[in-house]
Amino acid sequence: MESDFLIIGSGIAGLSFALKCAKLGTVILVTKKRDVDTATNLAQGGIAAVLNKDDSVDSHINDTLISGAGLCDKAIVNLVVTDGPDRIKELVQIGVDFVKDEESSSGYSLGKEGGHSHRRVAHANDLTGREIEHALLDKARSNERITLLEEHIAIDLLMAESNGNGRCFGAYVMEGGVVTPYVAKVTALCSGGVGKVYLYTTNPDIATGDGLAMAFRAGAEMENMEFVQFHPTCLYHPQEKNFLISEAVRGEGGILIGADNVPFMEKYDPRGDLATRDTVARAIDKELKETGEDCVYLDISSKERTFLEKRFPTIFGRCLSRGIDISKQPIPVVPAAHYMCGGVRTDKNGKSSVPGLFALGETASTGLHGGNRLASNSLLEAVVFADRAAAYCSKHWSEIKSIEIPAIDSWKSGKARKMSEEILINHNWDVIRRTMWNYVGIVRSRNRLELAQKRMAVIYD
Ligand code: SIN
Numbered sequence: 001m002e003s004d005f006l007i008i009g010s011g012i013a014g015l016s017f018a019l020k021c022a023k024l025g026t027v028i029l030v031t032k033k034r035d036v037d038t039a040t041n042l043a044q045g046g047i048a049a050v051l052n053k054d055d056s057v058d059s060h061i062n063d064t065l066i067s068g069a070g071l072c073d074k075a076i077v078n079l080v081v082t083d084g085p086d087r088i089k090e091l092v093q094i095g096v097d098f099v100k101d102e103e104s105s106s107g108y109s110l111g112k113e114g115g116h117s118h119r120r121v122a123h124a125n126d127l128t129g130r131e132i133e134h135a136l137l138d139k140a141r142s143n144e145r146i147t148l149l150e151e152h153i154a155i156d157l158l159m160a161e162s163n164g165n166g167r168c169f170g171a172y173v174m175e176g177g178v179v180t181p182y183v184a185k186v187t188a189l190c191s192g193g194v195g196k197v198y199l200y201t202t203n204p205d206i207a208t209g210d211g212l213a214m215a216f217r218a219g220a221e222m223e224n225m226e227f228v229q230f231h232p233t234c235l236y237h238p239q240e241k242n243f244l245i246s247e248a249v250r251g252e253g254g255i256l257i258g259a260d261n262v263p264f265m266e267k268y269d270p271r272g273d274l275a276t277r278d279t280v281a282r283a284i285d286k287e288l289k290e291t292g293e294d295c296v297y298l299d300i301s302s303k304e305r306t307f308l309e310k311r312f313p314t315i316f317g318r319c320l321s322r323g324i325d326i327s328k329q330p331i332p333v334v335p336a337a338h339y340m341c342g343g344v345r346t347d348k349n350g351k352s353s354v355p356g357l358f359a360l361g362e363t364a365s366t367g368l369h370g371g372n373r374l375a376s377n378s379l380l381e382a383v384v385f386a387d388r389a390a391a392y393c394s395k396h397w398s399e400i401k402s403i404e405i406p407a408i409d410s411w412k413s414g415k416a417r418k419m420s421e422e423i424l425i426n427h428n429w430d431v432i433r434r435t436m437w438n439y440v441g442i443v444r445s446r447n448r449l450e451l452a453q454k455r456m457a458v459i460y461d
Helices: 012-021 057-067 074-094 128-141 210-217 277-291 305-311 313-321 378-395 397-401 423-439 446-460
Strands: 002-008 027-030 146-149 153-162 165-175 178-189 228-235 255-257 296-299 331-340 343-345 357-359
Touching: 002 012, 002 165, 012 027, 012 128, 012 178, 012 378, 027 178, 057 074, 074 128, 074 378, 128 146, 128 378, 153 178, 153 210, 178 210, 178 397, 210 343, 210 357, 228 277, 255 277, 277 296, 277 331, 305 313, 378 397, 423 446
Parallel strands: 002 027, 002 178, 027 146, 178 357
Antiparallel strands: 153 165, 165 178, 228 331, 255 296, 296 331
16 A cells, blocks of 8 residues: 555544645545544543633743643744644634634633633534544545545554665554555654553543554654643543543533532642642542542532533533433542653654654644643644644655655564464453553552553563
């Protein structure tokens, strides 16, 4: 298989990059399940940008830097925040229908989330990710230069020599048990994060860190892999696996309370329930450890039922289907692994340290998020860097286009062999997820990390 661009992943980063690169050449986009099985599709809150007149670029920059705990790259924060409003306009042109509000200076209804000092989160109620995913997918499906392949799993990057240096020329892709080299001049990892290495996560099942692992094996520089963000509020219910209760609920007045009905966030941070995510998740962890309870509660019952049904239709409906009327009762919640702030280190154009390889979206570590991503900055980062990477490819297109593709080896499975009992894979996965949750979770110690390392070494072996 051969194309100018090979894109791995069909979330906001992969689709945005595909649509722009299709202006330059042919694009193959592979995704390991269905095209909508992405973290983007599950995103509830929205996309942050300076849109209202009472907001400012400086304020969004400042909030991002505070949330990132002193570890953001200021130049990157500046660049992303400044570019935000233009990228939102572009999404609207593509067909994304953000909720409007005639009374706001931007014309949009803007939400607020933890760590934001202004209302600046453009949303489609609590289905923002789905709205964006579907608009981008519709465009990509109807673009004849884009071939979108579902149930195609990239398993390793295709590395070969070019002018005396190692370069990425695509990936080995498996479909129905057969591995085929997919050769390309430009390869982009847009394969999301690692939530599924944890027992509890808000992520979809596809978030198994494949892209990060492939980049690591190819020798790409990685950074900040310890900065796994835990979302404070995932629905706690025996029949629910990964249902998020958006931070926008706290933005609209939701209050975290213990089993004793007493609010506790003021004890931990003067910003109270709208403190940044790391602070809130740690506070809940502490409350749970001290009280021995299984969950805390998020109370939004101060709001009218009609408001809640309209603003949070998915959350309202899902909770009601589990017997929780959020206009009358508090929602049981626990923290869960949510977002990889680190990843494949990239420059300001989304390029990794491996020639020919870009990383975009959650797979990348651009320097925007620092130690803790500000809520709703991730969709923004994905569109800004997809745009920059495409602009870079456009600027250097004649040079990229002229690169000769060397002879490519067919797939060799090395020491891999078929396991006699498939169930062993599930057992190992279960051990990994429990070990990560118990020993590499929200609050960590050297002792626990060393224990985890020993257990992982056995599984790796
Ligand atoms: C949320 O809606 O709380 C998630 C938003 C995000 O992860 O940025």
